[in-house]
Amino acid sequence: MAPWRIAFICLQWVIHYALCREVTVPDGPLYRVAGFPLTLPCAVTGYEGSRTQDFEWFQYRSETGGHQIGVVSTQDPGFPYAPFQARVRSGEIRVERDSGDRARLVVQRLRSDDQGRFECYTPSTDTRYQGNYSASVVVKVIPDTLLISHPRTLSGQPMTEGSELQLTCKASALSQQHTHLAITFGVRGGAGAAMGPPGAQGHTLREIISLDRGLAVTAGRGGSYDKRYQAGEIGLEKRVGDSSGDLYVMKIGALAPEDSGSYFCEAAQWIRDPDGTWQRIAQRTMELGNLTVQPLADSLMVTSTPSGEVTLQVGSPLSLTCVVGGVGSWTRSSLLVQWMRRGAGGGVEVEVARLGPDGVVSWGDDSTRQGAASMEKEGEGKYILRRFAAYPSDAGLYRCAVSVYAGKLNPGPSDPATVTQRSEGVLVNVKTKDVSVAAVAEVPRGPLLRRGNTVAVLCNVSVTTTGPSQVEIQWLSKRQSPEGLGEKPMADDPGRVLALLTYDGLSRIYANGSELSVDRLAPDCYRLRIHAARVEDQGHYLCQVAVWGQDPNGAWYNTGATAESSTVRVYLYARVMDLLLIPLVIGVSSALFVGVVIIATVTCCFMRRLARQRSQK
Incomplete structure (x- = not known):
């Protein structure tokens, strides 16, 4: 036989068998739940x-002797038999179509007497009657x-943002078949409903977290x-319960305003069909x-507290209490508490002290006062700042x-x-003794100051007050103004700090390049010396003066009284040896010039005379 004939016969055979009708339904038996x-x-x-x-669709029931019962048809409205007529009409x-050659039989509410074998039949539209025109599957209806x-359930009382929420749900399914349970916690409505995509305003159901049939936890x-x-703020765990079912516990560690709504727990029963796919066969929802959630x-x-205004004597203790309320569960939120202060004369607000979420106290504006102050948590919602002795610098x-x-x-x-919130202000006044102070700077009279000499700048101070006092002296220098040959300081120069003599007699030298010293010549006279000027x-x-007073406890404090002297000018003249050097240099230069001129004149005359003598010969 010719090869082309063989190929033609094979093609006919393939087409013949490829066009054989075949009807398929899932493998059985299928176990489904009544209702x-x-x-x-x-x-x-x-x-x-x-x-x-x-x-x-046909059904075959064992109790009817396996007789065929018409269920529903896509082409004949009168197809259903009496047991199914009312249910089909309602x-x-x-039958729901997925496409022209795919459809599904849907029984909305399965009954126990629906158990049996269901057959799907497709009336022939073929020129030849060949292939498989129906297929059937056994359905087992389990209770x-x-x-x-x-x-x-939830009490209905508002809960504060940041509080912990724990909801528990118990579920069980006592079936002879091997089934799995899946649990879902969700919420309807609330603030989170507005977070959906545009056009989905009607969808208010949100799944929070689920435990699927394989015990895998999935967030909504x-x-x-x-x-x-992912941050560990939401969790779901399964706990072994009693014979009535296992417990499923959902925790939200910190509630947010979006968590408001109506909560529910959903339990779904799943079974694995013979083809390996999992099917949900039962589901129930419990309202919780x-x-x-209150923001x-x-x-x-x-x-x-205290509120309003507080007036203290110098050296008296200061105690301020910060009261925090409305936080909800104190065990689920952490707090950062800060005491801030703005000076009595206004200005920038600075941090005095803070108590962090870790319980560590740190100091802000004046770390040197740590030993003289404390900040601590006295109880739930109470934080106290204490100054053991208040001074004028503490006012504000x-x-x-x-x-x-x-x-x-x-x-x-x-x-x-x-959220961050601040309390109303407490004005703290610290009473001090009346103090007045004046300062005058001068350069002592004497010989002209020359380079290399020791220059002294005196600061004369007068203090009027009651009780013991000490002064703190600070010397500064300013650049000379180019106008007026340096007789005036530059107006925009704040001055450079040279040295400091503290109230307790300690000296601090800041200037570089020159050797300085400070001392006290008399009770009201202080001296700055510049060596080898x-x-x-x-x-x-100039000098700046600050007055310190003594409180009743014997401690010294800065009274806040200050004074600044006017400036004095320091001008250095040249040394004597420097003045003699100029005429010496001029004299030597002149002598050398005259000598050179004389020698040059004598030499010139001698050479001319010698030239005339030679010419006469």
């Missing part, structure tokens, strides 16, 4: 004729044993649940109650600033606070 939906897909392939095929039993309950996709789950910004209250307007980190016990340095030391000098 829940049944879906049976049916597909037909290898057919001829119209691309839209018709489907007819839509409880129907509904899925139970779900809850030990307690709506809102920020996945991010919070409504929850309203911390609405509930946080920060107050300070105090405020307590509280930053709350909701649901974070150990916030990182970059973690933003949930140089040209660079010329300029204008």
Whole structure:
């Protein structure tokens, strides 16, 4: 036989068998739960004729002797037999098409007497009657044993942002078949409903977290649940319960305003079909109650005591209390408490002290006062700042600033606070003795000051007060103004600090390049000395004075009384040997010039005379 004939016969054979009709349904038996939906897909392939095929469903029950019972048809409205007519008319039993050659039998609410063998038949549209025109699957209807309950529901009382929420759900399914349970906690409505995509305003159900049939935990996709789950703020665990079921516990470590809504727990029963796919065969939902999360910004209250104005004598103790309320669960939120102060004359507000979330106290504006002050937590919501002795530098307007980190016990340095609130100000006045002070700077009279001499600048101080006092002297120098040959200091020069003599007699030298010293000549006279003065030391000098007083406890404090002297000019003349050097240099230069001129004149005359003598010969 010719090869082309063989190929033609093979092609006919392939086409013949490829066009054989075949109807397929899932492998059985299929176990489904009474009272829940049944879906049976049916597909037909290898057919001829119209691309839209018709489907007819039959049932065979053992109690009827295996007789065929018409269920529903896509082409004949009068097809259903009496047991199914009412259910088909009501839509409880129907056929839903996925495409022209794929359809599904849907039984919305399965009954126990629906157990049996279901057959999917497709009327022929082929020119030849060949292939498989129907397929059947056995459906087993098992009783509904899925139970779900809850030990307690939400009380309906508002909870503060940052509080912990724990909900418990109990579920079980006592089935002879091997089934798995899946649990989902979710919420309807609330502030988080507005977080969905545009056009989805009607969708208010949000899954928070689920435990699937394989015991894998999955966070919901709506809102920020996945991010919070990754951060460990949301969790779900299964606990072995009693014979009535296992316990499923959901925890939200720190509630946010978006968590408001109506909570529910959903239990789903799953079974694995013979084809290996998992099917949900039962599902129940239990309402757990409504929850309203109150934002911390609405509930946080920060107050300070005493309120208004406080007046103290110098050396008296100062105690300020910061009271924090409305935070909710103190065990789930951490606080940063700061005491801030603005000086009595206004200015920039500075931090006095802070108590961090880790319980560590740090000092801000004056670290040298750490030993004379304390900040501590006295009780829940009470934080006290103490000054063991108050001085004028402690006067000002105090405020307590509280930053709350909701649901974070150990916030990182970059973690933003949930909310920050400040208390009303407390004005602290410290009474001091009346103090007046004046200062005069001068250069002692004497010989002209020359380079290399020791230059003295005196500061004469007069203090009027009651009780013991000491003064602190600071010397400064200013650059000379180019106008007026340096007789005036530069107006915009703040001055350079040269030396300091503290109230307790300690001296500090700051200038570089020159040797300086400070001392006290008399009770009201203080001296700055510049040894081996140089040209660079010329300029204008002044002194600044601060008065220190003694409190009743014997401690010294800065009274705040200050004075600044006018400037005095220091000018250095040239030394005597420097003055003699100039005429000496001029004299030597002149002598050399005259000598050279004489020698040159004599030599010139001698040479001319010698030339005339030679010419006469």
